[in-house]
Amino acid sequence: xxxxxxxxxxxxxxxxxxxxxxxxxxxxxxxxxxxxxxxxxxxxxxxxxxxxxxxxxxxxxxxxxxxxxxxxxxxxxxxxxxxxxxxxxxxxxxxxxxxxxxxxxxxxxxxxxxxxxxxxxxxxxxxxxxxxxxxxxxxxxxxxxxxxxxxxxxxxxxxxxxxxxxxxxxxxxxxxxxxxxxxxxxxxxxxxxxxxxxxxxxxxxxxxxxxxxxxxxxxxxxxxxxxxxxxxxxxxxxxxxxxxxxxxxxxxxxxxxxxxxxxxxxxxxxxxxxxxxxxxxxxxxxxxxxxxxxxxxxxxxxxxxxxxxxxxxxxxxxxxxxxxxxxxxxxxxxxxxxxxxxxxxxxxxxxxxxxxxxxxxxxxxxxxxxxxxxxxxxxxxxxxxxxxxxxxxxxxxxxxxx
Numbered sequence: 399x400x401x402x403x404x405x406x407x408x409x410x411x412x413x414x415x416x417x418x419x420x421x422x423x424x425x426x427x428x429x430x431x432x433x434x435x436x437x438x439x440x441x442x443x444x445x446x447x448x449x450x451x452x453x454x455x456x457x458x459x460x461x462x463x464x465x466x467x468x469x470x471x472x473x474x475x476x477x478x479x480x481x482x483x484x485x486x487x488x489x490x491x492x493x494x495x496x497x498x499x500x501x502x503x504x505x506x507x508x509x510x511x512x513x514x515x516x517x518x519x520x521x522x523x524x525x526x527x528x529x530x531x532x533x534x535x536x537x538x539x540x541x542x543x544x545x546x547x548x549x550x551x552x553x554x555x556x557x558x559x560x561x562x563x564x565x566x567x568x569x570x571x572x573x574x575x576x577x578x579x580x581x582x583x584x585x586x587x588x589x590x591x592x593x594x595x596x597x598x599x600x601x602x603x604x605x606x607x608x609x610x611x612x613x614x615x616x617x618x619x620x621x622x623x624x625x626x627x628x629x630x631x632x633x634x635x636x637x638x639x640x641x642x643x644x645x646x647x648x649x650x651x652x653x654x655x656x657x658x659x660x661x662x663x664x665x666x667x668x669x670x671x672x673x674x675x676x677x678x679x680x681x682x683x684x685x686x687x688x689x690x691x692x693x694x695x696x697x698x699x700x701x702x703x704x705x706x707x708x709x710x711x712x713x714x715x716x717x718x719x720x721x722x723x724x725x726x727x728x729x730x731x732x733x734x735x736x737x738x739x740x741x742x743x744x745x746x747x748x749x750x751x752x753x754x755x756x757x758x759x760x761x762x763x764x765x766x767x768x769x770x771x772x773x774x775x776x777x778x779x780x781x782x783x784x785x786x787x788x789x790x791x792x793x794x795x796x797x798x799x800x
Contacts, residue, residue, distance in 0.1 A: 426474045426482060428736050428744045434485050435459050439475040440466070447471075487739030490746065491621045492536045493657065495690045495731045496766070497712030499578075500544040500719045501525070501569055502562025505552040513718030513764050517566065525716045526573025528757060528767040532730060533574035537618040540625060540657060541715060542692040543570075543578035543607075546596035550588040559587040560719055564595075567603045569716070576616060579627030580609030582661040582693065608659075613644055615653060621737050623655045624648030630662030630691070633676040641677075645684040654737045658686045663694040663711055666725075668784050670698050670710035678708040687743065688733055696725050697777075699785030700750075700792035707733060707748055707792065714755050715766050722761045726754040727777050730768075748792070752777035 426436035437455035440462060441448050447466070451457040462473055474482050503513055516524055526533065533539040545560030547567050552559035570578065578600065586593050600607045606614040608627040615624045626644050628637065641658075648656050658681045663674045670678075670691075678689045682704050690709040691698070698711035713728035714720070730753060734746030752774050757767040769777060785791035 426478060426485065428485065428488070428738070428746075429459060430734070430745070430747045432488065432490075432736065432746065433459075433463075434474055434482055435462060436474040436478070439478075440471070440473065443475075444471060481740075484739035485742070489620045489737045490734060491538070491619055491623065491655065491737070492732060492734045492746075493623070493655075493688075494533055494536045494539045495657075495659070495688075495709065495712060495733075496529075496539070496541045497692045497715045497728055498544045498582075498695065499541050499570075499716045500560055500562070500584075500714075501547060501566040501716065502545055502560060503718045504558040504560050507719075507721075509721070511721050511761055511763075514563070516764055517563075517569075522566065522568030523572045525569040525764055526575070526766070528765055529730065529753070530573055532732075532751060532768070536732060538577060538616055538623065539573075539575045540577040540579070540659065540690075541570075541575055542582060542627075542659060542661065542712075543580060544582050544692075544717075544719070545584040546580075546586075546588050546592045547599055548588050548592040548595045550592035550595060552587050553589045553592075554587045556587070558584075558719060560584040561588050561592065562718070564599050567599055567605070570605055571603060575605065577606045577608070577614065577625050579625075579659040579661070579692075580607050580612075581627035581629050581659075583629065583631075585609065611640070611644070613648055615648070615651065621655065621735070622651075622653045623657060624651065624653035626656065626658045626686075628658070628660050628677075630660040630674055630677045633673050633680070637677065638680055641681050641684045641686075645681065645686055649685055654741075654743055655687045655735055656685060658689045660689065660691050661693045663691060663698065665694050666696055667694055668696055668698060669787060670701075674710055675701075678710070679703055682706050682708070687735070690731065695720075695723070697727055697729060697781060697784065699788060700731070700781065701785065701788040702790040702792060702795060703788075705745070707731070707745075715753075716764050717755055717762065718764055720762060723755065726756050726759065726762070727780065728753045728755050728766060729777065729781065750778065750781065750792070752781075 694711045697713040701708040730751040732749045782793040
C-alpha cells in the first residue's frame with residue numbers, strides 16, 4: 399500500500415545548503431528527530447564513511463541513522479560528553495500556523511451559503527472540525543483573525559467592511575486555537591470600540607492575542623514563546639523600529655522563541671514582493687525565530703533565511719468573506735523547536751499540511767480540510783513553484799519519508 403509523503407525540515411539539511419557554508423548550530427547539533435550529532439567529528443573519526451558518503455553533513459547523518467547506530471559508531475566526540483549531557487536536557491514545543499480566519503462576513507453580504515448560516519445549523523464545533531485533531535495535538539496554534547468579533551456594527555467606509563458575532567469566539571475555542579493576530583486591514587472595521595470589545599472577549603475566552611504594539615506570551619512545556627503581529631503595507635522606518643523594539647523586548651522577557659506574523663503582500667499574487675521580503679528578513683535579523691504572513695488570500699512560497707523559516711502567505715483558512723473563492727488552496731505550517739539545558743534553541747521538524755478552505759470544491763463551507771493523494775501532491779508542487787525565487791527555500795531542504 400502506498401503511504402503519503404511527509405516533508406520534514408532537518409537542521410542538518412539547513413547546515414548543508416547555507417550559502418556561506420557555515421553551520422546553523424555549533425557542533426554537536428540537534429537533528430529534527432532529536433538526535434544529537436556532530437558531523438565534523440563523525441567525518442574525522444570514520445574516514446571509511448567519508449570515502450563512501452562524502453563530507454556533506456546530511457549524508458553523514460543519514461549514514462549514521464542507517465548504519466552507524468547498528469555499528470556502534472559514536473554520533474558525538476566522547477570529549478563533549480558534558481556538553482551533550484546538557485543538550486539532552488531537552489524541552490520540545492510544536493506550533494501550528496494557519497492563515498486568514500474571517501469568522502463572520504462583510505457588510506451587505508447577502509444570499510445563502512453565508513458563514514452565519516452554518517453557525518445557525520451546526521454551531522461553533524463545526525468550523526475547525528477537520529483540523530481540530532491537528533491543532534489539539536500541537537502545543538500552540540496561531541492564526542490571523544480577520545475582523546473583530548464584536549456586537550458593534552461596521553463603521554469604516556470601504557468595499558468589504560468585516561466583522562463577526564461575539565459568540566463565534568467559541569469556534570476558536572473548539573478548534574484548539576490559542577493565539578490570534580489582530581494586526582490586519584479589517585481589525586478596525588467596527589472602530590476603536592469594536593476592536594476593544596474584541597480584545598476583551600478574547601481575554602475573557604482564554605485566547606491570547608497580539609497586534610501592532612501589543613505582544614503576548616505563552617508558556618508550554620517549560621518553553622516561553624512570544625508572539626508579534628504587525629501590518630506590513632510598506633517597509634518603512636516606523637515598521638523597522640517596531641521590529642527592533644518588540645523582538646528584543648520579548649527576548650529580554652526571557653522568551654525562548656519569538657514568532658512574528660505579518661499582514662501584507664499583494665492580493666491574489668502567488669509570489670511575495672520586495673516589501674514583505676524586506677520585512678521578513680528584518681524580523682529575523684532582529685531575532686525572530688519564525689515569520690509567517692497572511693493577506694494575499696492565496697498561498698505564497700516558503701523561504702529559508704539565515705536558517706529560519708519564512709512562510710510569506712498561508713492563504714485563507716476559515717474565510718467567511720467569500721462564499722466561493724476560485725482558489726481554495728491553503729496549508730498549515732507546523733514547526734517543532736527544541737530548547738536544551740544550555741538554553742540553545744534549535745529547529746526540529748517543519749511540516750507542511752496541505753489543506754483546502756472548504757470540504758467541498760463546489761462552494762465554500764468554511765470548514766478547512768487537510769488533503770491527501772493527488773491533491774496533497776498538487777498543493778505541495780504549487781508551493782514548491784511559488785518558492786523558486788528564493789536563494790534557499792523549504793523545498794531545497796526537504797527530505798521525504800515514506
